[in-house]
Amino acid sequence: MKTSAANPVAPPLNPIELIDWFAATARPLPWRAPGITGWGVLVSETMLQQTPVNRVQPIWEEWMRRWPLPSDLAAEPQGEVVRAWGKLGYPRRALRLHEAAGIIAAEHGDVVPSDVNTLLALPGIGAYTARAVAAFAYGKRAPVVDTNVRRVVARAVHGAGDAGPPSTKRDLDDVDALLPDDDASAARLSAALMELGQVVCTVRSPLCESCPIAHDCAWQHAGRPAYAGPPKKVQKFAGTDRQVRGKLLDVLRGATGPVQREQLDAVWSDAGQRDRCLDSLLVDGLVEQTDDGRFALPGEH
Template sequence: MTIDAYVLTDWFAEKARDLPWRRPDCSAWGVLVSEIMLQQTPVARVEPSWHEWLARWPVPSALAAATPADVLRMWGKLGYPRRALRLRDAATVIAEQHDDVVPSDVDTLLALPGIGAYTARAVAAFAYRKRCPVVDTNVRRVIARAVHGAGDAGPASNTRDMADAEKLLPADDEQAARMSAALMELGAIVCTARNPRCADCPVYDSCAWQLAGKPAYAGPAKPVQKFAGTDRQVRGLLLDVLRDTSTPVPKTRLDVVWSDAGQRDRCLDSLLVDGLVEQTTDGLFALPGEH
């Protein structure tokens, strides 16, 4: 089974959300910033931050000139703050080696920190309107259902998933870019993981999953990530303290956030290693680069 590109892109033109990074006047830098922020963070929480970032840092060189501390504060609670540092690192490379222009070539994009298989192709497709497969969790689910008739996508296989997506793209670059966006949008607002809105689906009639009677997902169980009590939670609590202070703090200020001293110290060490925290010469702790 396949997915009709005309039907899906027509649906996209009529029903897609009006997101700022999709507007024709949005820069490639704006697209890149959005893609990084959207890695594991929902659209609703990204949108306000995206506007603030683009207003403050409208070009890569502007972000490259900011301190990591400023960048981490602007990142706020979007989560996975290493993304913010890598985006700043990527901006530095773009400013210094690419004349402050976000690359359009997938392999060049892949060489930038924090940019992987998905983001590189998303920038090429959405910012530069290229025909290249864009595979995220939404596209994988849509293809699993509409094409393969499965209830959900199994474990990711980059090569296979990209080949599947590529087959769905029209030959024309612009039409292919629209198709890539439409596949993602369908997965995001109609063909959702839980409670898919099949009544609103533009390709319902040809959906292999629907035609098969919507069988339940039969593949291996997906690993569930715990959060409460993990290092991830503790690191978040430690960073929370440092984001909210303008001056370096003694370790005692960090010790109060978690009772397990061993875990607390391990997390602080890992934050130092990751470059998310810095220790001053007098032994105080702060976000990097603000003293």
């Protein structure tokens, strides 16, 4: 039990303060505009996975212009979708979103589902994205837990310098306990918690002077102790397969059709690693080989 029976009613955070702060200061991101569909929200949330807002925005706008409905995207060849994904990174997200769009068009009347479990059954939609769509597109009460929310909760509720390693069930329960009962307020609070983590309660140099809940933040009251959990694991990039895969795919994105193997060979000197990465791209379905032995984005030959 985390809460004391002697103090059952004291809310850890005041939802009203956060909701009001969000209403007054939220950035006017295009996917937050009134009337945005579930499809618009799903595309934005997928693109935003591990990817900064500024890089997503122009691509999202292009996608909404070109493919205003799931069926519009589903009608495209996979390769065109991968190319339009550009350099957002983790291009398997594009393939999964394309696949999800086909399922939504075929089985859900071309409308993104609003039920969390239905969303979770779609490719590329996990614990975060399913609840983000339910909350932000459909105004439902659903604990939306991303890295920002985890940090806000770690500080404001638990008084820690940062969140420890993620644990989906514990994290969901943590945030669920903060949400008001009614759908509309809970959905607004979820958006507010994320925004707070992004613009105020940041990893480095948090702007506590501007924080609407600093007065009942456990981290403040504890004297803002440093993070004391296990060391965060830092992902290498230079020299890894991810870098090589990125270089290989970049060649194919920039080509208008199939390319010769020599063109791919030029991007990386280690032949063994190069071949392994090309194989993995073929396995992932991000690259296809033509009958004459050349390579192309899927469906583009």
